[in-house]
Amino acid sequence: MFRTCGSLLAALDGHPRIAMQILRHSKIAVTMEICTHVPSESTRRALRKLGRRLGRQADPT
Numbered sequence: 001m002f003r004t005c006g007s008l009l010a011a012l013d014g015h016p017r018i019a020m021q022i023l024r025h026s027k028i029a030v031t032m033e034i035c036t037h038v039p040s041e042s043t044r045r046a047l048r049k050l051g052r053r054l055g056r057q058a059d060p061t
Contacts, residue, residue, distance in 0.1 A: 006035035011047050 009019040020031040 003035050003037065006031060007037040008047070011037045011044055 005018055006023055007021065010016075015038075016028060016032055019036065020028050022033055023035055025031045025035070
């Protein structure tokens with residue numbers, strides 16, 4: 001779960017220090033080297049598509 005969260009934050013261009021705080025790591029190296037996978041452009045496209053879909057489902061109109 002932590003790797004997924006770290007990877008999603010990286011895909012959303014979240015600041016590494018924020019990811020470190022969310023994941024409750026004491027060292028940035030743990031966050032960046034173990035729990036973060038920088039996704040490919042195709043992964044980024046899929047995440048954007050997923051975000052748009054989820055946004056539509058949350059919209060009551």
